[in-house]
Amino acid sequence: MFRSFGGVKAQYHHLTLLVISEFNEYKVLVYGPGVTIHGARQFAEPKAREHALTIARDYVRELKREDLPETLDVDWQPTATEDWLAWRN
Numbered sequence: 001m002f003r004s005f006g007g008v009k010a011q012y013h014h015l016t017l018l019v020i021s022e023f024n025e026y027k028v029l030v031y032g033p034g035v036t037i038h039g040a041r042q043f044a045e046p047k048a049r050e051h052a053l054t055i056a057r058d059y060v061r062e063l064k065r066e067d068l069p070e071t072l073d074v075d076w077q078p079t080a081t082e083d084w085l086a087w088r089n
Contacts, residue, residue: 001088004081008049010074013060017052017074019045020084028052029084030059049076 005027007020015032019042026048028039039055042048053074060066 002085003088005079005084005086007079007084008045008076009079009083010049010052010076012053012056012071012074013066015056015059017049017056018079018084019048019052019076020079021045027084028055030055035059 005020005022007018007026009019010017012030015030015035018027018029018031020027020029024043026042026045028042028048028051030037030039030052037055037059039048039051042051057070
């Protein structure tokens, strides 16, 4: 059985940022072509959004070494039911 979680998502260049609410914490996931990064759990949504954006910026700059324009803020939208699923027996 699949269970979906609610939260917000945003796009940072070629990466998708997800901040998902689960009980009293937020899980952070950043993914794109060929990469999935699990961020640290956060206890406030603004901190989780900031953490996701920091991960994306650092990944693009340090690992991909891409010279993309710096985006100061991203457009956060509510997640859809298929954005974050958990399998439960």
